[in-house]
Amino acid sequence: MAGTDTGTTGAGGGRQRPIVVVGASLGGAKAAEALREAGYRGGIVLIGEEHERPYERPPLSKGYLQGKTPREKIYVHPPQWYAEHDVTLRLGTAVAAIDPAGHTVTLADDGRIEYAKLLLTTGSVPRRLPVPGADQDGVLYLRRVEDSDRIRAALRPGARIAVIGAGWIGLEVAAAAREAGAEVTVLEALELPLLRVLGREVAQVFADLHREHGVDLRLGVKVAELTGEGGSVTGVKLADGTTVAADAVVVGIGIAPATGLAEAAGLEVDNGIKTDQHLRTSDPDVYAAGDVANAYHPLFGRHVRVEHWANALNQPQTAARALLGQPDAVYDRVPYFFTDQYDLGMEYVGYVEPDGYDRVVFRGDPATREFIAFWLSGGRVLAGMNVNVWDVTDPIRELVRSGRVVDTKALADPKVPLGDL
Template sequence: MGTGTAGTAGGGGRELPIVIVGASLGGAKAAEALREAGYDGGIVLIGEEHERPYERPPLSKGYLLGKTPREKIHVHPPQWYAEHDVTLRLGTAVAAIDPAAHTVTLADDGRIGYHKLLLTTGSVPRRLPVPGADQDGVLYLRRVEDSDRIRAALRPGARLVVIGAGWIGLEVAAAGRAAGAEVTVLEAAELPLLRVLGREVAQVFADLHRDHGVDLRFGAQVTELTGSGGTVDGVRLGDGSTVAADAVVVGIGISPATGLAEAAGLEVDNGVKTDQHLRTSAPDVHAAGDVANAFHPLFNRHIRVEHWANAVNQPQTAARAMLGQPDAVYDRVPYFFTDQYDLGMEYVGYVEPGGYDRVVFRGDPATREFLAFWLKDGRVLAGMNMNIWDVTDPIRELIVSKRVVNADRLANPNIPLGEA
């Protein structure tokens, strides 16, 4: 099927549209990629939120800090969708998809037929399963209105408790300290980001937040959220102590939004399983972004990545695959970034928890200006640059090449990374 004629049916009529379920960053980027590839058929982009597609990283970074205005978080200006003949259905929930009939049923009983279907339904925050977690003042961060509520709680002197020392939790903690709030972070593990970074680098983030006045408590078991009049006022821990709180932000991870896919009989395992072309187990149905557990040819396994770069880049592959381009393969190396206080960090690569045997530093971690590399059998699996820039490309090349490196040369700042 050629890209320029994919939207036109025989006999002078128009073929069914490509339907994208999830008016997210991924969904908007897929619509953009389809038009850039020359697809001239119908595109319907459906989303539950009333806000047009926007990027989520600012919600815990610049937007939460009040530095990024609301109009800057959107993927496209309002007129873009009409100008590119994209039907944007906001505030619209999808009740079911039927791969056999090639239809999408909406919550209002409306039905849309599709030629191809792309799932960019993203993920949802995991809820805290303890008594009192449904009170006012217990906040989660996923949507722009969530960020608005959290920002309203970040007042000088306010007692903010963050449950979970992952990326979201730490970025919210940094924003809280920037606003003058008293911040306590409760984490069940021994260090922040321990599963992601390992002990060697996780300690850097623990030191960073303690140096900025955050009360970090590890090995913390939350048993109850206390309250008065339906509003949270504290967090009770397993040792019987209570941490006073004016607001509680829960950041204990996210789960892929697979409900529609499961009900439709698609193969689901830690997300919607896809091949390297982002095709699901159902004909003419693709998936991209947080929800996709995609086969990655570089790692020779399925991986699911919950980061911005995936939502930006996977839809380009999905769009080309939906248009019948056989070379549409998603093989980008995972990438993410964070900004906390005066620290900026980029990470490229993929390491399972405990899946490395050595960490090599180039520079002193105590200075928070260094590179770190996770190695297994002498090969670089992932690399991080902290407050050092323009090095992600050579780090990525080390990962893709899969060659054995010399650890001493890798640690030496006077030797180019490509010669390590």
């Protein structure tokens, strides 16, 4: 369709511009679904760089990576869903530019698509490792399904796997590698894994967990370069001169919001695309959702960008309603995420900045890995994490939303129902 415009025909025969969604991700697919469920009958164009139809990313570091979740289970919709719901799905299609003034999207092949409203669900990209040797074969990142395929192929019994970064992705890959029988070394610059997310009190639980499962967890180390031979990685050289031998290196040092298109289009960008509580950007006809959105959150009274599945799942519901002009479409859900590592399953509800709390209260013993941890400030619960304790996310969410001061002794007592606090 190079050099052409795309639109739909209205009931009176006039030409009606579609709603265009850039980013054929979970967020993009859920936005299209929400638009149809809300009764929108106009055109929807969903554009994605990947050749795969929209899929969910959590399985890529969990069940799919472990070989427990079949590929067909990761997709958001069956292949026929898009045609059945009159959604134009443009896969393998890169967007080169957005023109908010002209209400057009320019594709990399010079095609143009006009839009009435635009939703950006461009997600994020892995941060690259800035050291010599990082461009060799066997240096792997995890974001797309083909990345998960490559990592899974490397997780063989006896294989030496080095994981750089002890965040959620790094630790989930480490767990999958150990379950596959690989030898695993995790290299982390901070004193504990997940330190910025969980704080010292709870991060130690994950350090102990991985060491008990045979992971060589090296903390407070700095990567100097990746060694190699014949273009393939052979190890990780640390700043102290030691080298960790590796058949593959998985880099998990965080992600960055994919804001390039928004910046070039003149949208306001600050740690993501800034939006209001309706997920509307600085341009009134452009919205953003998912990893890329730094959205104003009315509960917290500030902008918040959350890089987790629940945002990509739920924000599109709000965005779709806002796109259709519904003034009560406000995103105020409490952030949520989860992880599964070995025999540890956990859910986390709430939002806490690093050093933004003054106390952690435990309900249960962390040593047993069956407990709830609460992060508090001024006696108010900011977040709660249940580890191998289930069906408690709703009362924890209510404690966070309420903002009320709680009795910390009762909070720590498993005999006191959370709903009574």
